[in-house]
Amino acid sequence: MNALKNPAHRAWLVLLVATGITWYLGEVGAAGTLAIVSMLLIAFVKGRLVILDFMELRAAPRLWRALLEGWLILVSSLILLAYWISLK
């Protein structure tokens, strides 16, 4: 379990599991509001792990961390808005 002390190893494991969940949701044909929100949430968590633990922006100057996390929020919000419009 010593290996899990490395944030990169932890991030990699979580990313693999999260990818498996998204794939599974596709296999069972998940659709609609709950499925869309879940998948966006999973993508958001994954993206954040890449930004913080792979790009190593966790300890970076606040501006750069905010810019990349802000991008993630912007993209997720736009996608959510478009899907919300499509469900109306």
Add this chain to the structure above:
Amino acid sequence: MTIVTATLAPGVAPDKRLPGDLAIWFFILAEMLAFAVFFASYAFARASHVEEFNLYQQTLDRNAGALNTVLLITGSWFIVLAVQAAHRDDARAIPRNILLGFLCGAGFLVVKVFEYAAKFGAGISMSTNTFYMFYISLTFFHFMHVILGMVILTILWVQAKKGVYGAHNAHGLESGAAYWHMVDLLWIILFPLVYVMR
């Protein structure tokens, strides 16, 4: 000792730094904004063609998409390991991990080529319909970024073999690594958006 303590501003972490060169981060941000426009265009185009998008999304190979996600995530992870190796001056682990990351990228390209061959073989093209126009252009634009990332990894590998990187000099390696992680980050949004969300 008192002088050292006095020069450190209180509450500021001494290692608060941006990995790599500042220029690469501006480049990454520009690339990410271009993809943000692409992703939003897809989502809003879908809103006015919901049935078409839902129907043709079913023809995509989700297994290939998920496998490619695993390949990019793992490729990114190897590059993190290469950077970590540089920071602890483990000269042999640097090129080894860069090579493994490169091979994951190559695996991605192979899977994607098979996927494209199946689609093009079925007579599908950019002009087939709006969904395929987006599917082909979005994934191909990303495909080109994977190739550029692999070119960067090749340069990093050559430099690493020469022993350029170490705790004293990891700047170039960190810059290339950041670009490679961006390629991964973009696919993490692209895969659920185009292949799964409905």
